[in-house]
Amino acid sequence: MPEAATTPAMAEVLSVGKESVAGCRARVAHNVLNQVVLPGEELVLPEHEDVDGLGGAGEQPLRLNSGARPRLRVVCGPGLRRCGDRLLVTKCGRLRHKEPGGGGGGVYWVDSQQKRYVPVKGDHVIGIVIAKSGDIFKVDVGGSEPASLSYLAFEGATKRNRPNVQVGDLIYGQCVVANKDMEPEMVCIDSCGRANGMGVIGQDGLLFKVTLGLIRKLLAPDCEIVQELGKLYPLEIVFGMNGRIWVKAKTIQQTLILANVLEACEHMTTDQRKQIFARLAES
Amino acid sequence: MASERKTKLSKNLLRMKFMQRGLDSETKKQLEEEEKKMISDEHWYLDLPEFKEKESFIIEQQSFSLCEDLLYGRMSFRGFNPEVEKLMLQMNSKNKAVAEEEETVEVDVSDEEMARRYETLKRDRANYEEDENGNIKPIKT
Numbered sequence: 381m382p383e384a385a386t387t388p389a390m391a392e393v394l395s396v397g398k399e400s401v402a403g404c405r406a407r408v409a410h411n412v413l414n415q416v417v418l419p420g421e422e423l424v425l426p427e428h429e430d431v432d433g434l435g436g437a438g439e440q441p442l443r444l445n446s447g448a449r450p451r452l453r454v455v456c457g458p459g460l461r462r463c464g465d466r467l468l469v470t471k472c473g474r475l476r477h478k479e480p481g482g483g484g485g486g487v488y489w490v491d492s493q494q495k496r497y498v499p500v501k502g503d504h505v506i507g508i509v510i511a512k513s514g515d516i517f518k519v520d521v522g523g524s525e526p527a528s529l530s531y532l533a534f535e536g537a538t539k540r541n542r543p544n545v546q547v548g549d550l551i552y553g554q555c556v557v558a559n560k561d562m563e564p565e566m567v568c569i570d571s572c573g574r575a576n577g578m579g580v581i582g583q584d585g586l587l588f589k590v591t592l593g594l595i596r597k598l599l600a601p602d603c604e605i606v607q608e609l610g611k612l613y614p615l616e617i618v619f620g621m622n623g624r625i626w627v628k629a630k631t632i633q634q635t636l637i638l639a640n641v642l643e644a645c646e647h648m649t650t651d652q653r654k655q656i657f658a659r660l661a662e663s
Numbered sequence: 664m665a666s667e668r669k670t671k672l673s674k675n676l677l678r679m680k681f682m683q684r685g686l687d688s689e690t691k692k693q694l695e696e697e698e699k700k701m702i703s704d705e706h707w708y709l710d711l712p713e714f715k716e717k718e719s720f721i722i723e724q725q726s727f728s729l730c731e732d733l734l735y736g737r738m739s740f741r742g743f744n745p746e747v748e749k750l751m752l753q754m755n756s757k758n759k760a761v762a763e764e765e766e767t768v769e770v771d772v773s774d775e776e777m778a779r780r781y782e783t784l785k786r787d788r789a790n791y792e793e794d795e796n797g798n799i800k801p802i803k804t
Binding site for chain 1 (some may be wrong): 719720721722723724725727728729731732733734735736737738739740741742743744747750754765769
């Protein structure tokens with residue numbers, strides 16, 4: 381969980397900085413899990429430990445197949461880049477690892493915090509329609525360029541049966557093309573042609589922006605914040621991975637309360653949050 | 664003049680759908696495997712072992728959905744939007760990949776009754792045979 385920068389974390393960061401500058405040696409990824417990493421650090425993957433340690437021994441174990449080392453497919457996620465056989469850190473944050481379900485290796489990524497969204501393929505985002513030109517809509521998803529959305533990418537849309545989308549509407553869709561060389565594209569259907577909840581988001585409600593880390597925290601399977609909110613009053617929420625949240629409740633006051641609580645819960649401790657919820661439940 | 668050897672059917676003809684219906688599954692599988700081998704032999708690939716060594720085994724992915732199991736982004740509580748609540752159940756169970764116990768299909772007629780019914784309906788094979796067109800005719804005794 382991304383924590384606010386407090387003194388212990390700062391001390392940790394300073395010690396990490398000193399170590400990596402003085403040592404100039406890559407650390408083994410396994411030993412650094414859940415610790416703060418800084419951009420520019422190189423991480424060595426666990427299999428290669430043997431190769432590094434052999435230098436001192438003088439004896440080399442017999443290798444059955446010369447040169448061919450057993451390799452597991454490792455996925456380097458956000459915040460990491462491939463650099464030869466090692467991982468290069470590009471964002472500051474905590475290093476996380478997930479064990480593989482099946483197949484080899486695992487996933488390493490950096491749990492960082494940022495407000496600016498960069499479109500990523502496969503992300504579900506909330507976009508605002510800003511222009512309609514011919515057969516495509518231009519949708520602002522918070523990135524450097526507006527994404528394009530074809531009018532055929534809605535469930536049940538044909539050339540004659542066009543979807544009812546106006547400029548200024550909110551769209552919940554998925555990015556299918558998102559790289560640094562092309563303009564992003566999004567769609568509102570999945571690969572089978574079904575909507576699965578994507579499309580135009582209904583009337584009323586309130587759209588507001590939060591940090592990307594908060595969205596991931598709220599969408600974690602064991603997050604209690606959203607469950608507790610749901611017990612207060614009937615409401616509907618849509619989370620976009622681009623940092624946008626849309627909420628709707630029965631009255632304007634309830635909607636505004638929801639928005640304020642969600643924006644503030646990033647910097648609250650669990651006890652403060654429980655106090656606030658208790659007060660809200662009373663009123 | 665009557666030809667003494669049987670007319671050999673070409674391979675393409677044998678591969679047509681109507682010729683395959685008569686084959687049993689084993690021959691069908693063999694034919695499929697042969698076809699696959701032929702097709703994969705035609706594919707070109709790089710046969711450079713040094714290249715394979717240098718091929719990196721690290722894959723770069725910028726998406727968080729692989730890393731963390733995130734819930735579905737649309738949520739509704741206390742019946743505000745019933746369709747979204749249905750969707751929530753559907754998508755989240757897909758994510759968790761919970762192997763829901765297969766509910767036994769409720770049947771109107773039990774299995775034993777079906778077996779008894781079939782016994783009475785079953786024709787006695789000794790009295791019937793198929794002619795060249797596939798029609799079932801009784802053997803004239």
